[in-house]
Amino acid sequence: xxxxxxxxxxxxxxxxxxxxxxxxxxxxxxxxxxxxxxxxxxxxxxxxxxxxxxxxxxxxxxxxxxxxxxxxxxxxxxxxxxxxxxxxxxxxxxxxxxxxxxxxxxxxxxxxxxxxxxxxxxxxxxxxxxxxxxxxxxxxxxxxxxxxxxxxxxxxxxxxxxxxxxxxxxxxxxxxxxxxxxxxxxxxxxxxxxxxxxxxxxxxxxxxxxxxxxxxxxxxxxxxxxxxxxxxxxxxxxxxxxxxxxxxxxxxxxxxxxxxxxxxxxxxxxxxxxxxxxxxxxxxxxxxxxxxxxxxxxxxxxxxxxxxxxxxxxxxxxxxxxxxxxxxxxxxxxxxxxxxxxxxxxxxxxxxxxxxxxxxxxxxxxxxxxxxxxxxxxxxxxxxxxxxxxxxxxxxxxxxxxxxxxxxxxxxxxxxxxxxxxxxxxxxxxxxxxxxxxxxxxxxxxxxxxxxxxxxxxxxxxxxxxxxxxxxxxxxxxxxxxxxxxxxxxxxxxxxxxxxxxxxxxxxxxxxxxxxxxxxxxxxxxxxxxxxxxxxxxxxxxxxxxxxxxxxxxxxxxxxxxxxxxxxxxxxxxxxxxxxxxxxxxxxxxxxxxxxxxxxxxxxxxxxxxxxxxxxxxxxxxxxxxxxxxxxxxxxxxxxxxxxxxxxxxxxxxxxxxxxxxxxxxxxxxxxxxxx
Numbered sequence: 003x004x005x006x007x008x009x010x011x012x013x014x015x016x017x018x019x020x021x022x023x024x025x026x027x028x029x030x031x032x033x034x035x036x037x038x039x040x041x042x043x044x045x046x047x048x049x050x051x052x053x054x055x056x057x058x059x060x061x062x063x064x065x066x067x068x069x070x071x072x073x074x075x076x077x078x079x080x081x082x083x084x085x086x087x088x089x090x091x092x093x094x095x096x097x098x099x100x101x102x103x104x105x106x107x108x109x110x111x112x113x114x115x116x117x118x119x120x121x122x123x124x125x126x127x128x129x130x131x132x133x134x135x136x137x138x139x140x141x142x143x144x145x146x147x148x149x150x151x152x153x154x155x156x157x158x159x160x161x162x163x164x165x166x167x168x169x170x171x172x173x174x175x176x177x178x179x180x181x182x183x184x185x186x187x188x189x190x191x192x193x194x195x196x197x198x199x200x201x202x203x204x205x206x207x208x209x210x211x212x213x214x215x216x217x218x219x220x221x222x223x224x225x226x227x228x229x230x231x232x233x234x235x236x237x238x239x240x241x242x243x244x245x246x247x248x249x250x251x252x253x254x255x256x257x258x259x260x261x262x263x264x265x266x267x268x269x270x271x272x273x274x275x276x277x278x279x280x281x282x283x284x285x286x287x288x289x290x291x292x293x294x295x296x297x298x299x300x301x302x303x304x305x306x307x308x309x310x311x312x313x314x315x316x317x318x319x320x321x322x323x324x325x326x327x328x329x330x331x332x333x334x335x336x337x338x339x340x341x342x343x344x345x346x347x348x349x350x351x352x353x354x355x356x357x358x359x360x361x362x363x364x365x366x367x368x369x370x371x372x373x374x375x376x377x378x379x380x381x382x383x384x385x386x387x388x389x390x391x392x393x394x395x396x397x398x399x400x401x402x403x404x405x406x407x408x409x410x411x412x413x414x415x416x417x418x419x420x421x422x423x424x425x426x427x428x429x430x431x432x433x434x435x436x437x438x439x440x441x442x443x444x445x446x447x448x449x450x451x452x453x454x455x456x457x458x459x460x461x462x463x464x465x466x467x468x469x470x471x472x473x474x475x476x477x478x479x480x481x482x483x484x485x486x487x488x489x490x491x492x493x494x495x496x497x498x499x500x501x502x503x504x505x506x507x508x509x510x511x512x513x514x515x516x517x518x519x520x521x522x523x524x525x526x527x528x529x530x531x532x533x534x535x536x537x538x539x540x541x542x543x544x545x546x547x548x549x550x551x552x553x554x555x556x557x558x559x560x561x562x563x564x565x566x567x568x569x570x571x572x573x574x575x576x577x578x579x580x581x582x583x584x585x586x587x588x589x590x591x592x593x594x595x596x597x598x599x600x601x602x603x604x605x606x607x608x609x610x611x612x613x614x615x616x617x618x619x620x621x622x623x624x625x626x627x628x629x630x631x632x633x634x635x636x637x638x639x640x641x642x643x644x645x646x647x648x649x650x651x652x653x654x655x656x657x658x659x660x661x662x663x664x665x666x667x668x669x670x671x672x673x674x675x676x677x678x
Contacts, residue, residue: 023077027180030079035106038099038135039113045134046116080178087279088148093138097131101155101170102178129164152276153269177280185273191259192277195252195286197242202341202372205240208332212244215330216313223311226327230318231334232517234288235373237317240334241286250313251283258290260302267302271309284313289322319513337372339365339451345372349379353394360395366447367490367523368402369564374521378402403491406522413515414493417478417527419485426476426483427594427601427628435589436480439467440487442586443566450564464563466584468531470574471591474629477570480589481527484566491524509555516559523565531569531577557584596622599631606635612648620651623673624658626665634661651677 073079078086085095103110104126111124118130132138141147143163149155154174157166176183184192201209208229216224229237238254245252255274261267278285287306307316307324316322321331337345343365347354354361370378381404382397407416426433442465450456456463469477478494485492493515500511519526560567561584571577574590582588594602600622607613624631635649637657642649655677662669 023073024180026073026077027079030073031081031102031178031180034081034099035103035110038096039103039107039110041096041136042100042113042117042130042134045130046113046119049117049119080180084174084177084280088152088154090148091137091139091142093131093135094142094147094149096135097126097128097142097168098149098154098170098174100126100131100135101168102175105170105175106179123167125167125169127165127168132164151272153272173277173280182281185277188273188277191270192253192255192274195238195242195254197246197252198239198372200372201239201243202337202345204335204338204341205236206243208334209240209243209247211330211332212241212315213247216244216248223327224313226307226324226329227315228318228321228329228331229315229334230321230331231336232319233334233336233371234290234317235371236336237315237334238286238288239372241284241315241317245284245313249282251281252286252315253277253281253283254286254288254317255306256288256290257299257303260299260306262302267305271306274306275310275312278310278312284315285310286315286317289316289318336369339447342370342375345375346379349376356394357398358395360398362447364395364398364402366451367443368405369520369523370402370405371521374405378405399489403522403524406518406524407491409518410491410493410515410522410524413511413518414495414526417482417485417492417494419482419492421479421482422486423483425605426480427598427605428476428480429592432589432591435587436484439465439566439587439589440484443484443488443490446564464561465566465586466560466563467566467568467587467589468574468577468582468585469568469570469589469591471572472593472627473572474627475591475593476628477591478527478529479628480591481525481568481570484568485525488525488566490566491522492527493519493524494527494529496529512556512559516563519565520563525565526563526567528567528569531571557581560584594628599624599626599628602628602631603635606631607639607649611639612642614648614650616649616651616654617677620674620677621654625673626661630661630665634658637661 073082081095081099084090084098090098100110100114104114114126114130115121115124117134118127128143131142132140142149145151150157153171156169156171157163159166161167173183173185200206212227215227219225227241229240231237238252242252261270274285277283287303289303303316303322304324307314308326343361346361346364350357378398378401381401382394385397385401386392386394410416423433426436428436446465450463469480471477481492495515500508500515515526518524574582574588600618603616603618603621624634626634634654634657637660638649638653641653641656645653647653655674658674659669
């Protein structure tokens, strides 16, 4: 047997409690191994005696096994805990010890070979255990018995059950020696989840409910807890806090990594449950972006929920029905406005006094959880460390905008807004409406929170806007102006890429967009809204029904979205009337008249662009939109640069011909007569 490490005897180096327990556990394990080794040696002696004395039995006085030492205090050894956890009989315990002895003591192989009277079989088998160990029973071989059910020992499936070599599973061996070593088959799948230092009050109450529910569970199979909602960090923090209150750990398993093969899934379930029992952990099964209707992984998730008997948390966006397991469903909402404000104040500490009221603007614009708030504060402080002249409120605002960008940029295109009000040429009525839209976004907190309009439900709180007009009339430019004015990110969502022919996929894509935007307060620009918001058709088949469901879903989501959602269309008459009624603003973008086109031409060339003898009145006769004017000016600039000349009317005439060809529109004499 391996030597036991002795504790130091110097008074100044008294062993710690953990060292005492580790040493005691090692002594207990080694004494237990010595006991089964003596049992194997006695069996070998009986075999030799039977062979040397026909019909008789020789009495050998083998040394008795050492007395099993006691653990300090009331602490059980790792072997005792394992036997209690898995309900091992004395025979199953000793068989496991024989397998452990092969790994821990080089002499055990020789003992096994001698006990089987075969030098070519230096390993334990069920046949050897049944013959040599006390209280043998055949049921220990059954697949549902603890040794095989919990994968405590491994055996070659191609060999006969009784003669197959047995080997202790490596994580179980480490557990017996008192060492913590994660199962390498679960590395990358099971992730430990640490409890946060504190939770906001609403989340703390949910953690207490989980702890109380599990405490009051009368069976070994507590109810499954479903944490529903889109706050992924919040759900993990709540579950980890509940486990901490009960003295348990929490490990998370992603539903997106589950194997599809039934045999692989069964193995994963058993290993996860064994890990939970050995480490006193609860499991959080994180469904992530998986919908309840997504059949690819739904069956695997259901099987895990039904099979694992220990404390289990299902982190899911939507509620899921489980046919055979008691379930408690809890909705996890994002922190309230007051809770977010408290987290900001605690995180910023004394810096909060320098914000001069800007904290309310942060809370009203960005819906962040505690983790995101702390990340934003850390990022803002880092920003100011490299640029000390940056005001704290500006740094915090930019850091908050950064929080949602990774999720949104995977779903849409971010537009860097640089245009201001002076770049936008619209009639006074449209200009006034756009300024009202900006006021609605800025004053959300005052109206919804302070004045109580938000206490009557989330319906109708979304600021949804429709920009209608021909292509090139300034719809996207107006969205840029609003984003630039409000200092918010602008994301263009192409509905043609969001809408899917697969049932349920469109709603999933839209939900991901809105959820990511909700956190960062971004402005969403849906181009070509008539692709989805066209007049709902009569339901003739399932495709019509699901198309109408998609429209209804987006209407509801827009009403609940507290940010600004802008939809554009070239043909307002093609839109569903029910959709139009739910919009807060409708802004028509008229085709520019001659005076507006004159103003657009006056501003279209940057100051650094060389021009010569341009007649803006003649240019304004071109019956095109502002977008086309910008295209003509840009193309003319390239033509002039290539010829080494300033931009002249000849270059603009050539560029106009190209633009009209693209538009499949004739360039009339009334438009270009007298240019050159």
